Amino acid sequence: MRNYLELAKIHARHNKRQSRMTVFCIVLAVFLVTSAFSMVDFEYMHMTEKLIKDWGNWHILLNSVPKEEAERVWEEASVQTACWYDTLNYNLDKNFYLDGRPLCIVGTESSFLDDIAVEVLREGCFPQNDSETLLSLNAKNISGYAVGDSATFQTPAGECSYMVCGFISDTSGSLASDSIIAILDYAAFESLAEENGQVREAQYYIQFKKSLGIQRTIAELKALHGWTEENVSENTALLGIMGMSSSNYVVGLYGIAAILVLLVMLTGIFMISGSMNANVSERAQFFGMLRCIGAGKRQVRHIVTCEALAWLQSALPIGVISSIIACWGVCAVLACGIGGEWEGMPVGKISVTGVSLGILVGFITVLLSASSPARKAAKVSPIAALSGNQTCAFSGKSWRNVTRAADISLGIRHAVSKKKNLLMMTGSFALSIILFLSISVMLGWITHALTTNKPYTPDICVYCDGYAAQLDNQFAEQLRNIEGVKCAYGRKHILADVQLNAGVGSIDLISYDDIQFQWATKDCLRGNVADVRDEIGNVMVVFGKGNPLDLGDTLELNGKTLHVSALLSDSPFSESGIPTVICSEETFEDFCGASNYSVIDLQLKKSAGDETVAQIRELLSDNLGLSDRRASKTEVNSTYLAFAILVYSFLAMVTLIAAFNIMNSVSMSVAAKRREYGMMRAIGLDKRQLTRMIKAEAMTYAVSGCLAGCAFGLPLNSCFYKMAITNYWGTPWKLPIAELLIIFTVVFGSSLIAAYVPVKRLSESSIVETINVFF
């Protein structure tokens, strides 16, 4: 021992058991902060990569700027690369085709593939001359094109042929619309566009050299060339993720992480300083003695602070390492298990930001938590060293005859008698509840804000041009028989004029088959779906703003009456302003005559791949279209899953913090009164009575905490709910009964457990030990 501060280290080593809770607190705080920031960091890397992949690695885009003026930006030192880009038939509404498939033609320069859309080129190279073209991969997969083949584009101005020089990747848009993308050299594109007399809106992509100060550069460029807002569009997604724009997803994520850090830090400080304060009061005699043998106030303060810092020695490594491992696990699950848009999630990386922030927060939490106990310890007067024999507040009254009611009431009185303590405990319980109630609003938010794949979401849709009713049962059967098709279900559709309750109106009448009825049962709000399926003349409607129909209404169609006998909360059809009315196929035939399907939806087996889709394509005649929804389905699914995981784990952590905070508070309060309890045992209270007394005390805190927590938490809950949900979807706030039940269970459960543990320790140790433990 060289320095008096080593005492703190030695003390920490000897009191591991007492400080276990506190160390766990710090571990939890470090873990949460490191994980939150590491995950946001990984998501940032992944998003940047994905955005560059999806949107291109460009920063601004010039619209309707004269050619010479635009190309002058090359003179700017800050510009890394720039290129022209233009499209023909982007909306697929003009007559451009390749082998009957809609064709979107892109004209650009080679630097576009080299520097901006870096991951797009899959095979071959950029067109070397006017007569070469790149095609999207589906042209190779579906129509069998290969490099060197000749492709003939049908354009409104006539046919023109190009040689295929390579392939680029498909987009989920091109897959869903079953269209082909072709890339031409910019000069070839210009002449083709001219031939077709298309109005062109050439765009000029610009990528800057460095990512810092881009906003200033943009402003300077605008001023220099006199460009307006309309002339310059920013790649908000990419600029945003680089922190160069204000509103975006990643800033939001960092915001959430920052809020979490703040919550974690606050709760951590609350818990740690609470237990340290209790500990300091217990050791008043020790600090008095230190003052007597010559320690100054500052030295005492340093000793207490160092004791707290000593916990970091074990807490930091555990917290950081467990968080790194947890993050690897989550990333691996996201990247491999869920896939979709999470595929590129980095696995096995360590986020420097996350780890250093975790360590920093650990330090700050401990230092802030220690500051008040340290000051308190420094204030202890040296006289405290002499006050060896404090008298106990309980006199020699016999406890042997205490009845059950008496020990419980004693526990309650114990809890209520010390106002300051009661206030502290109530506050700490209430904090847990308020935290939980505020965060739980996010649960409602994900169900409202995120679309998820329903059981009826198809992988492939087959439809007729103009949605004419031309798909017969036999065709559906053919589709079903293809290897790899799980199920196929068709819908008949008619836009019908009906006699509604109060007048004439149109409805979309749609037929369901058995499997669709089965899925609809889950969405049934009121009424009975089976009635609609089994009885001719019964229909069901979808609840929504644009729908005037309700359960029990009737409508007249072709002189016959339809009864609304079920109300659904949701359907596969988007709201169009015309009420959707769903009936069985039998009802459909009965009312509108026999007819074929307009749409057949297919769901594929897990094992099915592109060859199944190719087989389906073979069955299609010219006037039939196919929409491949698989890619967008995975995208939706992975987004939903990731958000759900995020929200639920967030909530689980908050619940954990809440439970932990409560357990910590109760055991702290019991530990502080340990001597008193020992005295009571000495004068005759038996173990059972003591247990009941402590439990009653903990329950008192729980009840007062729940009341206070509801008083503050519910208004907050309703306020957040209105802000996040009612404002957007109109759903009114309801008392969150399920959430209240959960948090009450957590509160009462954890305070009971917390009361039980010290009671067990108390009853295990002898009376003398308990009394003497702090001498």
Add this chain to the structure above:
Amino acid sequence: MNLLEVQSLSKTYGSGNTAVRALKDVTFSVRKGEFVAIVGESGSGKSTLLNMLGALDAPTSGKVFVDGKDILSMNDNTQTVFRRRNIGFIFQSFNLIPELTVEQNIVFPTLLDYQKPDTQYLDELLAVLNLRERKNHLPSQLSGGQQQRVAIGRALFTRPSLILADEPTGNLDSENSREVIALLKEASAKYERTVIMITHNQSIAQSADRILRVSDGVVSDLGRREG
């Protein structure tokens, strides 16, 4: 030469009806190297007096000079440093640091003064206190008498001119009490320390150089032993 000088020291706890006059205009002085015992009824004001001598508490009025310095008018920092270097305390309940070994407990006050412990002096002291074999033990592994001897070692190690002890044998049996007091006397004589000790034990009081009796806040000198 007087090491300690107490001038019209008074202490009143509380005020109004509940006021307790624990010390009433106390004046006396102690010579360097004297071994003084303070005796008196319970509640007579012995501990109160001792606390004033160690500047642990502020008096209502009066002055205390140690080595010619008015310790009660110093500010907190100066008081702390003065206490660290000039006054040693021995408590009834030993008050050792439970996590430190015998040796570490003894040198701890030196560390608080940012000094390097004098190992030769430490060995010597351990020998005098008969704790050589125990120097790496923790307080919990020692008997009460041994613990109190460690406390004496700690009080002596900074070479203070004044050692204050409030019932140092209060928690010990007579055998241990005698041994501890003998050691305290021997050490204080060897290193020329002034000791002021409260005791309820008549025979221990009798062995002191001088006895002060406190009764109801008033101190009377029962005289010095010849020698």
